[in-house]
Amino acid sequence: MVIELHGKRSKEPVVPCVTMLKGSQRHQGPRIGSEIPKVSITTSEEQQHGHQLSDPRIQRLQSSRSMLSIRINLLNQQLKQNFANRVDNTAILTKERMYITKLQVPPYTEPVTLENIEQCEQELFEYESKFENWRKRLTFKELCMEAAASVSEEGAFALHRWFEACAFAIREGLFEGQSPISEEETLCLINSVEDDTERLRKAVIDQSLIQGVTEATLNTAWYF
Numbered sequence: 001m002v003i004e005l006h007g008k009r010s011k012e013p014v015v016p017c018v019t020m021l022k023g024s025q026r027h028q029g030p031r032i033g034s035e036i037p038k039v040s041i042t043t044s045e046e047q048q049h050g051h052q053l054s055d056p057r058i059q060r061l062q063s064s065r066s067m068l069s070i071r072i073n074l075l076n077q078q079l080k081q082n083f084a085n086r087v088d089n090t091a092i093l094t095k096e097r098m099y100i101t102k103l104q105v106p107p108y109t110e111p112v113t114l115e116n117i118e119q120c121e122q123e124l125f126e127y128e129s130k131f132e133n134w135r136k137r138l139t140f141k142e143l144c145m146e147a148a149a150s151v152s153e154e155g156a157f158a159l160h161r162w163f164e165a166c167a168f169a170i171r172e173g174l175f176e177g178q179s180p181i182s183e184e185e186t187l188c189l190i191n192s193v194e195d196d197t198e199r200l201r202k203a204v205i206d207q208s209l210i211q212g213v214t215e216a217t218l219n220t221a222w223y224f
Contacts, residue, residue, distance in 0.1 A: 057114075057117055058117060061112060061121060061124065062112070064124055064128075065108060068105070069105050071135075072104075072105055072131065075103060075131075076103055079102065082142055103131075106127050109123055133200075136172045136174060137174065137193070137197045137200075139168065139172075140168055140172075140174060140197075143164060143168055144165050146161060146165075147161035147162045159186070162183075163180065165190070166186055166189045169189060169193050170189075175189055175193050
């Protein structure tokens with residue numbers, strides 16, 4: 001038995017018409033034990049979340065997060081390539097501890113919604129600023145290591161390489177003051193930047209330990 005509804009789209013009542021089908025024309029329901037098609041039900045909350053993910057502002061944030069992760073990974077590769085094999089050659093530095101442990105991508109606030117997008121953008125801005133600060137400091141360390149490894153034709157350390165490292169520190173805002181013109185002033189500038197960098201690193205480590213990060217983890221990776 002099939003119930004068909006006949007009628008035009010009007011205000012008039014629709015009269016059901018009953019048609020009798022014979023033999024194989026009869027509609028049969030699913031057999032007992034047969035598989036019942038699964039129905040996917042999407043809640044209004046899921047629909048709203050999916051709609052928010054397509055918001056241009058959220059997409060820009062996610063793209064910027066991915067770009068920061070790429071920059072961190074590239075810097076880690078640079079650290080591994082340029083620092084790991086040079087640590088023993090940096091005795092001339094007052095602070096000879098090199099940061100050969102890789103930087104870790106900071107945890108992000110999830111999920112990103114239109115309600116917390118401003119908070120997430122501010123979070124990313126702070127992460128990018130901290131990363132840029134550490135990138136500059138690690139680049140300065142690399143310049144100092146290159147200067148320590150270089151010698152002039154007379155066999156003395158090439159002072160101009162140290163001047164280049166100091167010029168970078170001043171240009172990037174790691175040191176406030178005049179460019180050094182003597183070996184003593186150069187050493188003073190290097191010590192100042194190294195001391196400040198070590199202080200910042202210790203603060204990062206202490207904060208990580210407070211947040212539950214173990215020392216074993218910090219030996220291989222650390223949040224900046």
